[in-house]
Amino acid sequence: MPTVRLRSAAEYPTAAQKLFALSRAWFNHDFAEPPAMSRVMAWDPGFGGPHGRAMKRAMGPGEFTRAEKEMVAAVVSGANACSY
């Protein structure tokens, strides 16, 4: 159970709604509510913005495809014993 109360998308200011739209596009999925991590990162756009840009730069297609990089991210999460 989260140690903080995760706010629903409606509780965020308008600027954050743009981040949630980007999140929908990134995952190519129409979430009923943005993923928990998207809502966490929207808490502080001064942190979440550059962190998200760095992530997208790392995940963009290059020598490896986006799907291959999602697999790299999955094994990193597994090695970190993170179930999220």
Place this chain on the structure above:
Amino acid sequence: MNAHTAAGKLQGLAEDAPWYEAAFVTGITNALNVVADGLADVLPPLDDATAGDATAVFAEIRAFHAGLVPAPFGALARDPAYLADVWAAWRRAFSDQRLTRRLKTALAFAVSLTTRSSFGTRFHLAELRRLGVGERGVMEVIGVTQMFSSYTKIADTLQLDSDMGAIAPVDRSPAPGH
């Protein structure tokens, strides 16, 4: 982990088979790293002169790894039958199947970097380069490893529940050989 498996499935890796392969690579990579890093200073690898029955396995390892017998396999040669089975699992895990050896090596490099294995990081980085991955590709793997070492710790610190596993398509195919 659920989030990225789901995201990867949405990005085209929809079947389960590649994810099984990735899990096997992760496991056997960590297994070898543990022995390599833990025993490096206390149990030196055997060589052809001292390995006895294990030398035949060494020949297979060299054929797969461009003439090299990675040190942890040399340490395991003290029990040739055990070495043979670990090697067979390793070779199977890293062989081209649904995933390429190149991608599997990238996964192993990411796992090694994440778990701070000096042996695994060095070995799989060298393998990545040998398999044709350039500096840009190496940096891509480093970037993904670093960013998701951040996301995972944020998720763990706030004890976030996985909320993305259900968005992935479900593979209803039977087990291999069924």
